[in-house]
Amino acid sequence: MASGAIPLIAMFLGAGWWALCYAVPLPELDQAERFLRFRLAFPGIVLVAPAILVFSLEYTGRKNQAAWRFIALLLIKPAILLLAVSWAPLHDLLFGAWRGRPGDGYFKGGPLFWAHTLYDYMLIMIGYGLLVRHYLRESPLYRRPVQLLLIGMAIPFVFNVITVLHVIPPGIDITPIGFAICSVFVATAVFKHGLLVPIAREKIIEAISDGVLVVDTSGCIVDSNPAAHDILKGDARPLRGRHLKEVLPQWTVASGTCDGENERTEVFIAGSDKYVDLRPISLKDASGTLKGSVLVLRDITTEKNTAMALEQANQQLRAQLFAIESMQKLLREQAIKDALTGLFNRRYLEETLQRELRQAERTGDPLAIVLIDIDYFKKINDTHGHACGDAVLQALGAMLLQKSRAGDLACRYGGEEFVIILIGTSHQIALQRAEQWRAEFAALSCSCNGTDISATLSAGVAVFPDHGREEGALLKAADDALYAAKAAGRNNVKSAIAENLAA
Structure with missing residues (x-):
């Protein structure tokens, strides 16, 4: 020997x-x-x-x-x-x-x-x-x-x-x-x-336990171990003598050899339903001539399946978090929105008006409020039913949302009364806006149970700080102006200034 x-x-x-x-x-x-x-x-x-x-x-x-x-x-x-x-x-x-x-x-x-x-x-x-x-x-x-x-x-x-x-x-x-x-x-x-x-x-x-393939420069497998055959098993034929393209068609290095140390590649073996970590190592002689490659194959199916299961769980968790966030957003909306009209509710009005008044006091910017009431609303309910009354309220709410600016806050104050906060709006502009809403609503026709229903509104306008510096005083001034509009025959807009002058 x-x-x-x-x-x-x-x-x-x-x-x-x-x-x-x-x-x-x-x-x-x-x-x-x-x-x-x-x-x-x-x-x-x-x-x-x-x-x-x-x-x-x-x-x-x-x-x-x-x-x-x-x-x-x-x-x-x-x-x-x-x-x-x-x-x-x-x-x-x-x-x-x-x-x-x-x-x-x-x-x-x-x-x-x-x-x-x-x-x-x-x-x-x-x-x-x-x-x-x-x-x-x-x-x-x-x-x-x-x-x-x-x-x-x-x-x-x-x-x-x-x-x-x-x-x-x-x-x-x-x-x-x-x-x-x-x-x-x-x-x-x-x-x-x-x-x-x-x-x-x-x-x-x-x-x-890792699969080992020895490949010549033509891509032909010249040697392998049992682990490689177990990982790549697609049929009972031996690996030796077969071309790498036939055994590993998923690998991007078509010749089966690599000049230098290629990066590790993840390959899915369809025949055995396995994920394999493939690491090629070049074989060169003393002159640096490439003679072939050794391919080390490691079965990473368990790790890959675990990672995919984890990713699926993460996706489900993200979906659940999105659902929770959507639910929280909906609950927040429900807490500050009126369910019938989609406008802000009275609770949000009281919180916001107080805050905006403090802001206007600091900056000196004007702030106006418009108090709106639907004329003869009780008669509409008595004549056509409460469902039609709700339809009229919804029509007014939709009109106010459509015709309000981005900074305006339209709120349902209660019953058939609505309040719109006009931030940074002067007295004259507030009157014009209220008049526009009055005309738009008077031209609307609401269909309910096959009947077209028309209605009008009356509005009172009050401005900070001329008619009040506090929330209660300003709303009281707007309410007085609203009653003046009602007394003037309804379908009318009155200002707290005009009311005061009349007094």
């Missing part, structure tokens, strides 16, 4: 076991299973770093240094660590206070864990240094396999450092993904040296 084959297989066996133990999604496990799953990964974890060092020694021609005695010494630390994993009295030393309980937070580790981590990092760095030294001493013609080894072995190391230092969200270990990518580089490199590694590739690629 080629030099370095056994430790390389051992390294991928350990990484494969590591990946296999993390294949079960963490949220689906209870407390005991979380802790057990974590401990079960250690036989694979402790094997990786010594295997890398022994492989580096054998691969760089130092096979004598990798004798069984040396290997036995390397296995002392894994044996101690596995003892701590399996023996409960040492759990605090290795795991700290973490036991996979919901309140434990993310794993921080005890002193033994960090000693193990630093020791493994040291072994990996020594092995990596041997490979770097070998690379620098090699002829440029034979550097390519070593270069692939260096790139491949750096990926899981960096991924592990990212995981241990919690650069990514706690509870996620991306080291097995690093080994999956590493296996592609290592396999390419060692095949040129006659080293047989299909077993190692199977252990790491097939154990990983």
